[in-house]
Amino acid sequence: xxxxxxxxxxxxxxxxxxxxxxxxxxxxxxxxxxxxxxxxxxxxxxxxxxxxxxxxxxxxxxxxxxxxxxxxxxx
Amino acid sequence: xxxxxxxxxxxxxxxxxxxxxxxxxxxxxxxxxxxxxxxxxxxxxxxxxxxxxxxxxxxxxxxxxxxxxxxxxxxxxxxxxxxxxxxxxxxxxxxxxxxxxxxxxxxxxxxxxxxxxxxxxxxxxxxxxxxxxxxxxxxxxxxxxxxxxxxxxxxxxxxxxxxxxxxxxxxxxxxxxxxxxxxxxxxxxxxxxxxxxxxxxxxxxxxxxxxxxxxxxxxxxxxxxxxxxxxxxxxxxxxxxxxxxxxxxxxxxxxxxxxxxxxxxxxxxxxxxxxxxxxxxxxxxxxxxxxxxxxxxxxxxxxxxxxxxxxxxxxxxxxxxxxxxxxxxxxxxxxxxxxxxxxxxxxxxxxxxxxxxxxxxxxxxxxxxxxxxxxxxxxxxxxxxxxxxxxxxxxxxxxxxxxxxxxxxxxxxxxxxxxxxxxxxxxxxxxxxxxxxxxxxxxxxxxxxxxxxxxxxxxxxx
Numbered sequence: 001x002x003x004x005x006x007x008x009x010x011x012x013x014x015x016x017x018x019x020x021x022x023x024x025x026x027x028x029x030x031x032x033x034x035x036x037x038x039x040x041x042x043x044x045x046x047x048x049x050x051x052x053x054x055x056x057x058x059x060x061x062x063x064x065x066x067x068x069x070x071x072x073x074x075x
Numbered sequence: 076x077x078x079x080x081x082x083x084x085x086x087x088x089x090x091x092x093x094x095x096x097x098x099x100x101x102x103x104x105x106x107x108x109x110x111x112x113x114x115x116x117x118x119x120x121x122x123x124x125x126x127x128x129x130x131x132x133x134x135x136x137x138x139x140x141x142x143x144x145x146x147x148x149x150x151x152x153x154x155x156x157x158x159x160x161x162x163x164x165x166x167x168x169x170x171x172x173x174x175x176x177x178x179x180x181x182x183x184x185x186x187x188x189x190x191x192x193x194x195x196x197x198x199x200x201x202x203x204x205x206x207x208x209x210x211x212x213x214x215x216x217x218x219x220x221x222x223x224x225x226x227x228x229x230x231x232x233x234x235x236x237x238x239x240x241x242x243x244x245x246x247x248x249x250x251x252x253x254x255x256x257x258x259x260x261x262x263x264x265x266x267x268x269x270x271x272x273x274x275x276x277x278x279x280x281x282x283x284x285x286x287x288x289x290x291x292x293x294x295x296x297x298x299x300x301x302x303x304x305x306x307x308x309x310x311x312x313x314x315x316x317x318x319x320x321x322x323x324x325x326x327x328x329x330x331x332x333x334x335x336x337x338x339x340x341x342x343x344x345x346x347x348x349x350x351x352x353x354x355x356x357x358x359x360x361x362x363x364x365x366x367x368x369x370x371x372x373x374x375x376x377x378x379x380x381x382x383x384x385x386x387x388x389x390x391x392x393x394x395x396x397x398x399x400x401x402x403x404x405x406x407x408x409x410x411x412x413x414x415x416x417x418x419x420x421x422x423x424x425x426x427x428x429x430x431x432x433x434x435x436x437x438x439x440x441x442x443x444x445x446x447x448x449x450x451x452x453x454x455x456x457x458x459x460x461x462x463x464x465x466x467x468x469x470x471x472x473x474x475x476x477x478x479x480x481x482x483x484x485x486x487x488x489x490x491x492x493x494x495x496x497x498x499x500x501x502x503x504x505x506x507x508x509x510x511x512x513x514x515x516x517x518x519x520x521x522x523x524x525x526x527x528x529x530x531x532x533x534x535x536x537x
């Protein structure tokens with residue numbers, strides 16, 4: 001199975017080793033891991049701050065994950 | 076209200092946290108034990124359904140309550156706000172020549188500032204709940220918890236207060252201190268002409284008020300004086316005694332971890348000729364004060380609240396800062412939702428943000444109020460009405476713009492991490508957060524590991 005990984009901003013900025021651990025775990029389970037490089041933020045800071053308009057950047061993340069899905073779906 | 080300043084002060088108060096920690100152990104552990112005795116999820120669902128039934132037809136249930144209570148000699152009065160509560164109570168006091176009123180705990184009386192109004196009308200109000208009594212004799216201090224109003228006080232502080240106010244030798248044994256308070260209150264119980272109580276529930280089918288107490292003062296207040304005034308919110312009405320039984324399975328368990336409270340009274344009607352005690356005159360003051368506007372609004376779920384305090388007992392923010400920091404009658408998560416709704420969003424700007432949205436409150440709420448969702452809705456309204464500080468709004472706009480430009484976002488992340496590393500000075504934490512120093516005013520920020528994940532990932536792939 002191919003898996004698209006969204007690493008989240010906390011992992012990206014503060015704890016990259018968690019991201020690599022996730023990749024190793026998935027690989028150990030027999031998955032092939034794809035990390036879309038155009039991923040940014042899930043939108044939670046804006047969502048939890050009550051800024052719905054800014055939180056729509058989550059749409060962008062959905063798009064990126066959709067790309068990951070397509071990648072993951074490739075044979 | 077300046078929540079941030081008060082919260083910062085309280086967060087630095089280690090003695091306060093020690094006191095709250097003791098209470099937390101008592102309430103959190105107690106609840107855990109008590110709810111294990113019942114089918115918790117089924118009882119929560121049933122309780123939620125009962126409360127929703129009443130709120131869906133609030134007017135009909137209130138009319139039913141009014142008609143049943145009136146049949147049994149009670150008089151139902153309606154108060155739009157705190158000022159009307161004060162006017163009605165002082166009118167009743169004047170009508171019956173009342174000089175002294177004994178009170179059991181009533182949060183509505185706190186909403187209205189009733190004690191000051193009674194004093195101004197020449198009526199002496201005497202709080203008889205031990206916690207409320209302690210606060211009243213300490214120069215009318217405000218409660219910091221809805222069911223344990225003096226939770227922020229240590230035994231030593233109370234011993235000192237009793238010695239100063241009672242002019243008796245200092246006692247530090249809790250049983251002896253309680254006895255001393257009872258001796259002080261006894262004369263008031265016997266001489267008061269009016270009793271004022273809150274109400275945990277109003278039962279529509281019988282016109283009764285249900286009172287959940289632990290000290291027995293509630294029974295004295297509601298049966299000794301010739302006049303009894305019940306003050307409670309309109310949303311407290313429930314259809315039947317059967318419903319009361321269901322709610323009573325979950326209220327004391329959620330509140331204090333008790334299977335049942337020490338006293339549970341269902342008071343119906345005035346004293347009949349064959350009764351040995353009870354009030355000759357019974358008044359119900361049913362209060363709106365912002366509640367009716369919540370019916371049909373985004374915040375209707377909040378009207379289910381049965382005031383058990385489980386949300387604050389389990390809240391990491393409440394456990395750190397206590398109740399006074401919230402600035403009004405209701406603290407903790409339920410207060411963070413109710414206060415802005417009752418006093419105005421613009422007058423409680425920080426309260427919907429006084430939470431980490433961790434959902435401990437939502438998980439323990441006996442009537443399944445989605446408290447974090449309601450706080451987020453209030454935050455959205457603040458943004459829509461332009462009430463948030465410009466710095467925050469600008470930062471979010473910038474963040475959102477960057478997030479739509481992945482290349483720039485990656486570049487900003489790369490330099491952001493370099494900046495954080497520089498602030499950390501080689502250590503594993505950041506003591507002062509450069510451009511956002513308030514972030515680290517009460518905590519450290521963890522230092523990054525060196526580079527962003529995506530930098531490291533690209534390097535590895537090469």
